[in-house]
Structure formats: C-alpha cells, structure tokens
Amino acid sequence: MTKQAILCVDDEEIILNSLEMQLKEELGEKYIYEFAESAEDAFEIIEELDEEHIEILVIVSDWLMPGIKGDEFLIQVHQKFPRIVTILLTGQADEEAVERVKHEANLHKCIYKPWKTSELIGAIKSGLASL
Numbered sequence: 001m002t003k004q005a006i007l008c009v010d011d012e013e014i015i016l017n018s019l020e021m022q023l024k025e026e027l028g029e030k031y032i033y034e035f036a037e038s039a040e041d042a043f044e045i046i047e048e049l050d051e052e053h054i055e056i057l058v059i060v061s062d063w064l065m066p067g068i069k070g071d072e073f074l075i076q077v078h079q080k081f082p083r084i085v086t087i088l089l090t091g092q093a094d095e096e097a098v099e100r101v102k103h104e105a106n107l108h109k110c111i112y113k114p115w116k117t118s119e120l121i122g123a124i125k126s127g128l129a130s131l
Contacts, residue, residue: 085127
C-alpha cells in the first residue's frame, strides 16, 4: 500500500504544533504528517516525499508567509501535482488571492483563523473523499 501524507505550511511554529495535535487526534496514524515553516521548505519536503513514492493527498497552507505567499505556493504545487487537495488556512488573505487559488489551483476550501477543529478536519475529510 502506498504511504500517504498531509502537508501543513505556516510560518508560525505554534500554528504548526496545533495542526499536528489536531490532525493526529482526529485522523490518527493513517497518514504521514509533514510540516514546513515556509513555501521553500515545503517544496523540499514535496520533492523528498515524491522521491520516496509517498503520495501527498492534502496541503493546508497559510497565505501570509515570508518569501512566497500561500496562493502562489499552492498554484505552483497544483501545476506539478494537480491531484493534491489544497486548503488555505489564513487570517489575512485578500479576496483576490483566494479567487486566484480557486481558479488556478482548484482550491478545495479557504478557512479563516482562528479556525474550528471540526471545520478544518471536515474540509480535509471532504477533500480526501473527492480523490
């Protein structure tokens, strides 16, 4: 069976720690969970997982990050891996950025911080069900 992963990208470590706890509590050990503090780090993780034949199913990304913003990151990922479900988790994304990701990266859901665990997990589960 192919190993499967969920990748979370946010420049705030406290957010990543929170996501890790929520994902493991709600989804258990069925998936590999990876975390990156920037789009650049996320691209490295994506390459490593791809080389190891680990399929990334979902990417949850912040929008406002240093370097590449979340919308641009998700669009670039979608161009190479169009099957990955993309979720924007943000407190500050402008509507133009959200619309751009919807059209150019098939954005599954935009969730605003502070988020409810049930909303995030529901979005991930519905994204997984669409695969």
